[in-house]
Amino acid sequence: MTSAVYDYLTASVIVGLLFVVAVVAIPNTSFVGLLSVDQQQLRSVAIEVLNDMLLSVGHPVDWGSYNDFNPQAVGKFGLALSESSSSFVLDPDKVERLVLDNPLGCLDYLRVHRLMGLQGYGFNVKIAAPFDVVTDNLSVGNNLKFRVTVKFNNGKPIPNAVIDAKIVYALYEGGSSDDENYSLRLIHVSNRTDELGKGVVEYGIGENSDFVAVFQTTVADVTTVTAIYGNFPPNNIAEVNMVKDEVVLTHPKSRPNDNRWIENVVAFTEDGLVTLFNGTKADALNYGSRRVWKRIFNGLKNLDPILLILNVNCVERGVGRKDTLVVGPYPNINGSRVIEYGGTPMGTTVELHRAVKISGMTYVVQLLLWKE
DSSP, rough: OHHHHHHHHHHHHHHHHHIIIIIHHHHHHHHHHHHHHHHHHHHHHHHHHHHHHOOOBBBBBTTGGGOOOGGGGBBBBBOOOOTTTTBBBBOHHHHTTTTTTTTOOOHHHHHHHHHHTTTTEEEEEEEEOEEEEEEEEEOOOTTTEEEEEEEOOSSOTTTTOEEEEEEEEEEEEEEOGGGGEEEEEEEEEEEOTTTTTTEEEEEETTTOOOOEEEEEEEEETTEEEEEEEESSOOOGTTTTEETTTTEEEEOOOOOOOEEEEEEEEEEEEEEEEEEEOOOOTSSEEEEEEEEOEEETTHHHHHOOEEEEEEEEEETTTTEEEEEEEESSSSGGGGGOOOOEEEEESSEEEEEEEEEEEEEEEEEEEEEEEEEO
């Protein structure tokens, strides 16, 4: 009799356990499996979206290179350079149209979202350097000194990275007031990073000189470019833009209203510096009738300039009129091409990365995709 009771209790426990497994464990296992399938499907969509962005030239094939940019004229979105025979080479003009607040016009997220047929999905894109370069300006007076720190994007230091610093400075040659005379000089200083990923470059320049230091940092044949300017941030003097063969300067909404004379324009390319222009006082920018300065330089796009360096004669508060160097366009000076473009990630996301070439330089495109 007692044995029968024990058998009954044992059977009851087993049935109860089977019930718990059926109600709780099996549905949870199915949910995990479904979640895995959902993420795999999302990843497949993300791969298709990224390839479409980077391999398609879009329509028109040079949609980013129109001076009077009209987002509604873009019939198909794609960032590829139409003149390139290689894959994953992007058109710098098209990439510039993803820079928010571009004074020459940008292609808004909702328009791209619609052109790519991504109803039900959201995305976010960044185009940045393949590794992280931080430059600290330790200069004192006319002695320029910079500490360059090179790291992988995960924060791990990179030893033995090559640092090539090209320093352009405007040397005061004499004169006074509106007749001051400056000349542009170029120096080249190199070093390598130590085991902590740090390296120092330094050089002395002439008195009362403004400067721009452009750093080409190379790791395993991959190079990134960053820049440091001497005095004002560039946007306080002029906003620098390039479209195809045209250089466009716009006056920021700042005072004073003094004329800013564009005296020299230099292109920084993968092969070095190329002088484009030596101006006169007729080449002016101000907050009145000359808010925009434009000039076409035939063959400029073929040079694949990474940066433009301008020597601008302007009034510096507390100092007076002097030559000041300006770098652009933004955000190229930071080593990035697109800081952030798109929507705000929500829920389950998939992240993809792809190396691309822009103006001869290697960048990494990061795509985040999610279901809305």
